[in-house]
Each structure stands twice: as C-alpha cells, then as structure tokens.
Amino acid sequence: MPPEDVDVIMVAPKAPGTEERKAYLEGFGVPGLVAVKQNPSGEAREVALAMTKAMHWTKAGILECTFEQETYEDLFGEQCVLCGGLVELMRNGFEVLVEAGYPPEMAYFECVHEMKLIVDLVWQGGIKRMAEVISNTAEYGMWAVGHQIIGPEVKEKMKEALKRVENGEFANEWVDEYKRGIPLLKASREKIGEHQVETVGAEIRKLFAQK
Structure with a gap:
C-alpha cells in the first residue's frame, strides 16, 4: 500500500495502445478515464487531468471513475x-x-x-x-x-x-x-x-x- 502522504491517481485510455499512439500522432486523442485514490496534496485530480491533456485524451473526452470501477x-x-x-x-x-x-x-x-x-x-x-x-x-x-x-x-x-x-x-x-x-x-x-x-x-x- 502507498504511504498516506502520497498522491495516488490513475489515467487509463479507452483504446488499445496502438490506436492511442496513432491518434496522438494524428494530433487527436482517444477517450480516457481518470481516478483519484489518494489526494493529500490537494492537486491529484489536476495532475491526472494534465497528464491526459498532454496525451491529447481531452480532445476526445475524459470520464472520472474509481480504481475499482475501471479495473472490474x-x-x-x-x-x-x-x-x-x-x-x-x-x-x-x-x-x-x-x-x-x-x-x-x-x-x-x-x-x-x-x-x-x-x-x-x-x-x-x-x-x-x-x-x-x-x-x-x-x-x-x-x-x-x-x-x-x-x-x-x-x-x-x-x-x-x-x-x-x-x-x-x-x-x-x-x-x-x-x-x-x-x-x-x-x-x-x-x-x-x-x-x-x-x-x-x-x-x-x-x-x-x-x-
């Protein structure tokens, strides 16, 4: 288990890796999921969204969920x-x-x-x-x-x-x-x-x- 003072986030593309890469190179992106498990810094959600933006996922759309929901x-x-x-x-x-x-x-x-x-x-x-x-x-x-x-x-x-x-x-x-x-x-x-x-x-x- 991670320490309580560490942010724990998840970003997950809703597409195979090959399709995600193809969309990125074409200047677009694939839909993605974001989850925050721990947020002691108060900035975990913003960091997760910044990561998805860097990968162009925000151009397609982002959904928020929990770790359990995405996994199951x-x-x-x-x-x-x-x-x-x-x-x-x-x-x-x-x-x-x-x-x-x-x-x-x-x-x-x-x-x-x-x-x-x-x-x-x-x-x-x-x-x-x-x-x-x-x-x-x-x-x-x-x-x-x-x-x-x-x-x-x-x-x-x-x-x-x-x-x-x-x-x-x-x-x-x-x-x-x-x-x-x-x-x-x-x-x-x-x-x-x-x-x-x-x-x-x-x-x-x-x-x-x-x-």
Missing part, C-alpha cells in the same frame, strides 16, 4: 465481450458454416471480416442507427434470432465472470498463470494460430488487402 469493468468487458466473447462468437460461427459444407473463405467473410463493418456502424451512431442502416432482412434476423443465440443463460455466465473479477478469483488465477510462465497463453496462441479461421484469414487478407 475493464476485465469484464475484455473477457465477456470485446475479446473473449467476440473471438468465441466469430470462431464458432466460422466452424458452423464450414462444418455445414460452406466454403471457408465465405465463412470467414461472413463471420470475421464483416465484423468491423458492423462495429463501425455501432461506433458511429449506436445500435439503433446500425439497425436502420443494414437491410430489413438483416435487421429482422438480428431481432428474431440474436437473443436465441445470446440468451439468458449466457447473461448468467457473464454474471459469474463478473463475480470472479470482483472477488479476486480471476486476479489470483492470472498471478498463478504468470508465475508458471504463462503456459495457457502460449498454448492458446499456438492453437488459434493453427485454426482454419486463422489460416484462411491470412489468405483473405493477402488477396483483399486494404490499401
């Missing part, structure tokens, strides 16, 4: 939605189409490549705007089928994951993984690298490279 929400989002949830959704969708006899290249386009196009629409205008922009057929399928795939049972699993984050179980598990030389990470990276979704994806990116 960030881990939950990574595990259940942005990384873990999204990757498993794409991989399983790809496998279902390929196992049903559809061309892997088309399966990749439908379940992986086009993900960015849809997410960009949500990023730009929200879910409602995305629904208005896609075809009526796509929108109907979204409302009629989506909740059957990601239903109440998945939400309950998400709640369990959040509890594991909040009670420290995930942190302990991660510390143990790190002490053992990250065997799960290494094995998982190798496994996904050998998966057909990756080998097909590499070929697709070569053939349809974005210039």
